Amino acid sequence: MSSPRKSRDPKTLRPATALVHGASVRSQFDETSEALFLTQGYLYDTMEIAEARFKGDEPGLIYSRFSNPTVGMFEKRMALLEGAEAARATASGMAAVTASLMGQVKAGDHVVAAKALFGSCLYVVEELLPRFGVESTLVEGTDLEAWRAAMRPNTRTAFLESPTNPTLEVIDIAAVAEIVHEAGATLVVDNVFATPLQQRPLALGADCVVYSATKHIDGQGRTLGGVILGNEKFVSTHIHNFLRQTGPCLSPFNAWVMLKSLETLHVRVAAQSRSAERVAEYLSGHPRIKRVLYPGRPDHPQYSIARKQMSGGGTLVAFEIDGGKKAAFAFANQLSIIGISNNLGDAKSLITHPETTTHQRLKPEQRAALGIGPGLLRLSVGLEDVEDLVEDIGRALG
Numbered sequence: 001m002s003s004p005r006k007s008r009d010p011k012t013l014r015p016a017t018a019l020v021h022g023a024s025v026r027s028q029f030d031e032t033s034e035a036l037f038l039t040q041g042y043l044y045d046t047m048e049i050a051e052a053r054f055k056g057d058e059p060g061l062i063y064s065r066f067s068n069p070t071v072g073m074f075e076k077r078m079a080l081l082e083g084a085e086a087a088r089a090t091a092s093g094m095a096a097v098t099a100s101l102m103g104q105v106k107a108g109d110h111v112v113a114a115k116a117l118f119g120s121c122l123y124v125v126e127e128l129l130p131r132f133g134v135e136s137t138l139v140e141g142t143d144l145e146a147w148r149a150a151m152r153p154n155t156r157t158a159f160l161e162s163p164t165n166p167t168l169e170v171i172d173i174a175a176v177a178e179i180v181h182e183a184g185a186t187l188v189v190d191n192v193f194a195t196p197l198q199q200r201p202l203a204l205g206a207d208c209v210v211y212s213a214t215k216h217i218d219g220q221g222r223t224l225g226g227v228i229l230g231n232e233k234f235v236s237t238h239i240h241n242f243l244r245q246t247g248p249c250l251s252p253f254n255a256w257v258m259l260k261s262l263e264t265l266h267v268r269v270a271a272q273s274r275s276a277e278r279v280a281e282y283l284s285g286h287p288r289i290k291r292v293l294y295p296g297r298p299d300h301p302q303y304s305i306a307r308k309q310m311s312g313g314g315t316l317v318a319f320e321i322d323g324g325k326k327a328a329f330a331f332a333n334q335l336s337i338i339g340i341s342n343n344l345g346d347a348k349s350l351i352t353h354p355e356t357t358t359h360q361r362l363k364p365e366q367r368a369a370l371g372i373g374p375g376l377l378r379l380s381v382g383l384e385d386v387e388d389l390v391e392d393i394g395r396a397l398g
């Protein structure tokens, strides 16, 4: 039956509308909420149809490791939001990072990455890739000359996150993309901290964007997931077959949770960013706080780059408390609303001590070079009333 309702080209929708309606596919039951297709496989009417699907002569679903209608809706909605031609969902953010790099390289290739990476990403670049004959070089992400000097004829790809975890350093994505492209390589950006609403790496020149959807995209502490986005050629050449054959696929159930979460992403990120700015302001005036790092503040070391490439300051604040690890632990242990957890982007405010948790496996000199000292704390600001958060912090500092 044809629908009397007009449909609008989803690419023309503004982000908040695309997040609610984009890429919805209705079943024959005309449900309002997107359906959860919790199925491993699909039936073929005839053997001939099965043969044609496997040969690729006929479109259609084959197996949920390759594609699933609920996962497909999530991928397409993410692609709309990011302005990407193609997206593939993965079981976690680390599955997305690993596939985005491993899918591009072969033995004899070289990879360049910024030093300030999430610990597991550093493992992939520094330990995993070299095991398969792919050399890697780590550079100071904010030093453009260092990127240029690290490029070699066999450099295949470059990788960075911005703002970085946990010190919220901001790297000039457009400038790095130019250097990387001049060398004939591609640029992959981990956009977890900025979210697709506050930073568009593809528009800045990146070839691929990866997310831990576990963070703001779920945003309510339930499911793990990841996404890889790029143009059709990048995704079909480097990602599609790698994921299909190696299997780090997103569960349809998790895709459905994420799809529903996307409906509120813009409201959550906007509210959390406003609160993060207020918390950063409060911390910056406190005598026990030595330094506050928030990309939305003029005193941030890369404020001008943040203003150029981000449309908000993000939902995270990093700060250094006077008195090192002992003071940091005592402060966090006194908090009653803000929870102690290494996760981020959640509706609940969460605080972590990077030196002893997320960045524990780094050598002390690596941590020192990244500015991860014993007094550094990373706060992910949630959806609570910000004045309750400020009071919680004030009491714990007092």
Ligand SMILES: Cc1ncc(COP(=O)(O)O)c(C=O)c1O
Pocket: 092, 093, 094, 095, 097, 118, 120, 121, 161, 165, 190, 192, 193, 211, 212, 213, 214, 215, 224, 225, 226
């Ligand atoms: C910047 C960054 N990239 C990647 C990841 C990995 O994501 P996941 O935990 O979903 O595998 C995380 C967090 O865990 C992260 O903070």
